[in-house]
Amino acid sequence: MSEIIGNLLVAQSGGPTCAINASIAGVVLEAGKHECIEEIYGGLNGIYGILNEDLSDLNEEKERAIKGLKYTPAAALGTCRYKIDFKKKPEKAAEEMDRLFEVFKAHDIRFFFYAGGNDSQDTSHKIHLEALKRGYDMRVIGIPKTIDNDLPKTDHCPGYGSVIKYNAVSTMEVGIDVGSMATDDGSCCIVEVMGRSAGWIAAGTVLAKRCEADAPHIILLPEVPFEEEAFLAKVKDTVNRYKYCVVVVGEGLKNKDGEELGADKNNLDAFGHPVLSGSAEALAKIVQGKLGTKTRTVKLGYAQRAASHFSSQTDVDEAFACGVAAVKAAVEGKSGFMVKIVRTGENPYTWTTDLHPLEEIANVEHFLPRDWITEDGFMPNEKFINYARPLIEGEVQPPMEGGLPKYVKLEAIRVEKKLPPRI
């Protein structure tokens, strides 16, 4: 059991998912069971809000609302893409770290949980080290979250199962649609999905395929350098065979020179990553221009990571369990770890959670292994399918009102500020 008594702070970071709120529900509901945890606070908009001392009192929320987080998409506490950048802006970063610990101390935060992807785990790791350095007794546990599924050491990431479930159903439905319109002149449809430089999300659409003729016919993974000629030959062959061709492309598809097809080099996000858009449009121009095949595009965009009307029950259950596990670990005195999901069995799929040191996770990206991809590079193989298949099992059924889901909105009652405003 913990030797410290104090308050809990949980926050969310990076792109939202269908399951990240389930992790918050896990944290809050588990925290309520432990006497060493007094107040339960949420940091609004992640680190960005914590720096401004924008905290909400989660004990003031209705229990129904907390439970409703399990089927509510996006980040109920708000999220951010704000990075404490020790490399590029060391002075600002040091000042920000000071401020964070002022906030922690002012509110007696002794348990800190941050749900996010690579950058966020790095932030958690830095806060953990800083707490040690400052001799401030606080347990820091990272909670994995990313649709991109590119965190290392965990079997997969909460959020991933839901995004591929939705993208797979969308690809299946687009495929049936385009197939039903296909006549002798042939047609092509290109579906662009997220995932940045990792192909996990694009690969997941293979689950839509129940037989060889089914869409998707080609999956372009950022891990496999794009070769135009081979791609066009494959499209042509598919259209000859089935009269249509459905292509799924990851937004971060690159050519042999490492240049992204859909990258906008003049447009960088807060982490300095180029904003990716338009790989489908870029491909459509190639197909339409070179083959003369009628080509349409679909860009699911943010809709794919927020589609809680069709999210995976397995994913949401795991995300919730990660939140619970984080609190249990912290109460046991652990700090500087990320919760990970461990696969313990196949057929039936079983899993559990465990902990992994943050220092081995922060800023490491995990890509689709080459031997999980067919030799021609246009499709993930059975290894991937066996891995991904159980992750989309089960449908979350949000309550409905007027034909649409009734998602939860937290009241977000603010915790009184104790510090002077940040300059």
Add this chain to the structure above:
Amino acid sequence: MSEIIGNLLVAQSGGPTCAINASIAGVVLEAGKHECIEEIYGGLNGIYGILNEDLSDLNEEKERAIKGLKYTPAAALGTCRYKIDFKKKPEKAAEEMDRLFEVFKAHDIRFFFYAGGNDSQDTSHKIHLEALKRGYDMRVIGIPKTIDNDLPKTDHCPGYGSVIKYNAVSTMEVGIDVGSMATDDGSCCIVEVMGRSAGWIAAGTVLAKRCEADAPHIILLPEVPFEEEAFLAKVKDTVNRYKYCVVVVGEGLKNKDGEELGADKNNLDAFGHPVLSGSAEALAKIVQGKLGTKTRTVKLGYAQRAASHFSSQTDVDEAFACGVAAVKAAVEGKSGFMVKIVRTGENPYTWTTDLHPLEEIANVEHFLPRDWITEDGFMPNEKFINYARPLIEGEVQPPMEGGLPKYVKLEAIRVEKKLPPRI
């Protein structure tokens, strides 16, 4: 009762929907009850396939498959965008009409049903007139189908309720996602939806709004000429107020000169309509360029009209009833009509089907009335909301297998050809 005995032919045309197969199910299941109807054939890929004598025997399908059509998206018989063009190609059209009647006679088709939108109702009308002219006793009934909802005389079109249900949930989810990421620098997301020059589909996303602050904040309807300055002012005001702005835009948005923002004038479809794409991208460039607000796009494309994982039970029930009503009308001796949906009550919403002469429907487009739109032109008003709200009620629950819907695929057992191939 009918005085003729013979075979039935049903076919689908134009862009598929979530509900068009339900109409086919209605036709087939109702046809089985009438002794005057002997064989039940499906025309594969609409008129295009019928010209090639590509017919399938729907009596050979399993009853489970026919019932499964109620929750299966796209056109199970295949569809086409093929038009018998009497205006531009009168000789070819006359030859095609001869061929059609050869096929009808060879297979003793006495009941012909064509499910489609404006162009398809025109085709049905022409076939009806031609049958009269030729003294060929055949009953022709059009079945309404279009996500665009732009057929006149019917309260709304089968397929419309499902597309706006899915687009509304997607807009709601995108809104929650973008809202949860919104920090002081503000952000914008533009969701492009279908509908060509009619704003019905775009308007339907207003149903995602449960309060003023909810997305969508702006809906750009093709019925309202786009004015850049007013639009940018509205985006700016929304971002100032809520830190983010979700815009829904119909693909056919036009400026004051009638030029479509997203039209590709060099790319025409088989009906001579310009291919529309990119109104969201066009707007994103304007917002990002003029306001400097971070802007992302979503283009739901074909996914929106095939999303049977979240289609409207009301829509599917109505589509099924339209198929049933078409058969009943034909058996009663009617020809040259389209089935229409008549709203008979509000709160609770009630409806029935009726018939309307095809000549008043063919090629007429029905647009969103100006007095159903707010004065500033950026949102449909209560009149529209009252109209659209009941159409998305109820969720179709397709059977699931491995976390994805198990849609039906017809066996499509071919009817033996009796004619020499078309030259």
